[in-house]
Amino acid sequence: MSLKVVTLALALLAITGAQADISAEQVADVVWNYFTQLGSGAKDTVEQLQQSDISKQLNTLFQDNLQNVNAYAEGLQKKLVPFATELHAKLRQDSEKLKEQIQQELAELRLKLSPYADEVHQHVNRNIQELQLKLSPYAEELKEQVNQNTALLRQQLAPYAQELRDKLQENVDGLQAALTPYTEQLQQQIDKNVAGMKDKLAPWADELKVKIDQNVEELRKQLAPYAQDVQDKLNRQLEGLSFQMKKGAEELRAKLSDSTEELRQKLSPYAEELKEKLRTDAEGLRQSLGPYVEGLSGQMDQKIEEFRQTVAPYGEAFNKQLVQKVEEMRQKLGPYAGEVEDHLSFLEKDVRDKVASFFSTLQQIEN
Structure with a gap:
């Protein structure tokens, strides 16, 4: 088995683990x-990879994973790995063919639109302005959601630091027993509030996808009268635009999820550290806990504030990204546009469609 196949199979196993709930999106x-x-990798990088001992390590880990997967997941893997490797093998050949096809289609589309260049330019510019107006409230809404959720998280966590200070001052005997419940409660509050924040932010990407569909459809209607006889080529370009924009929305969803999970991971050690300190000897407990408890609230607030400052601008950055995609579309349709290299967007869409179709077929067979 070649290193490339082993690496791909290993990556597939890494996301399946011992379960069979792998998704089409993960495989894609x-x-x-x-x-x-x-x-994009340099040739010498691939050669160095092949010359190192990583091939042996991957093979060993690959065999270990095969022994751990259950029967259903192993059966899925046997179907999945050949499909994925075959799909990957076709990508390079398909890429070159698609690149030529997209360039030819764009040339024909530009030629058809060239007599109406000014009108097309105006329509796309108007579409960009309308897109900015539609997206602006969502950027503000995301910022407001982040501000509200971080404020709520601070509000929920603040009492624990105060109660710890109070218990520390009140209890002379049985200090460990009095403080131990707070470690679990603090961790529960962190998990609960961060999970709630993630749930509130998740639907935001779906709402943006609706706006993307509306915007692309409006652009299609505006340009259709100028693209008679080449509607299929115009539709192809707009499908590529829609795919890129929706992919950006999915990336935004992932960034929001990853950022909230990162916040949870930054806050959780405070509960663990408190738990560790409570395991120390009773005589030194008050002395070691005092400075820690005094700084606990401020340290957690700092992590929450860092999260707020990082995530709040995501909406505005996303809006700029979408506007840039439409502007790139305008430039591609211009009469003096150069060669384009964005055929990879169409190729990626095709890959994801093929993987989704593969999984759909598997489900039909199982049912």
């Missing part, structure tokens, strides 16, 4: 990321 991510990494 693995295949596509692997393809783009090989495509």
Whole structure:
């Protein structure tokens, strides 16, 4: 088994683990990321990888994982790995063919639109302005959601630091027994509030997708009268635009989820550290806990504030990204546009469609 196949299979196993709930999107991510990494990687990097002992390590880990997966997951893997490797093998050939096809289609579309260049330019500019107006409230809404949720998180966690200070002052005997419940309660509050924040932020990307669909459809209607006889080529470009914009929305969803999870991981050690301190000898407990409890609230507030400052601008950055995508579309349709290299967007869409179809077929067979 070659290093490339082992690496791909290992990546697939890493996301399946011992379970069989792997999703089509996960497989598509693995295949596509692997393809783009090989495509952008330098030749000497691949040669160094092949010359190192990582091949042996991957083979060993691959065999270990095979022994751990259950029968259903192993059966899925046997179907999945050949499909994924075959799909990956076709990508390079398909990429070159698609690149030529997209360039030819764009050339024909530009030629058709060239007599109406000014009108097309005006329509796309108007579409950009309307998109900015539609998206602006969502950026503000995200910022407000982040501000409200971080304020709530501070409000929920603040009493624990105060109660710890009070208990520390009141209890002389049985200090460990009095403080121990607070470690679990603090961890529960961290987990509960961060999970709630993640749930509130998650639907935001879905709402943006609706606006993206509306905006692309409006642009299609505006440009359709100028693209008679080449509607399929216009539709193809707009499908690529929609795919890129929705992919950005999914990336935003992932960033929000990852950021909230990162916040949980930054706050959780405070509960663990408190638990560790309570395991020390009773005589030194008050002395070691005093400075820690005094600084606990401020330290947690600092982590929460760092999260707020990082995440709050995500909406505005996303809006700029979407506007940039439409502007790139305008430039591609211009009469003096140069060669384009964005055929990879269409190729990626095709890969994800194929993986989704593969999983749909598997489900039909199982049912």
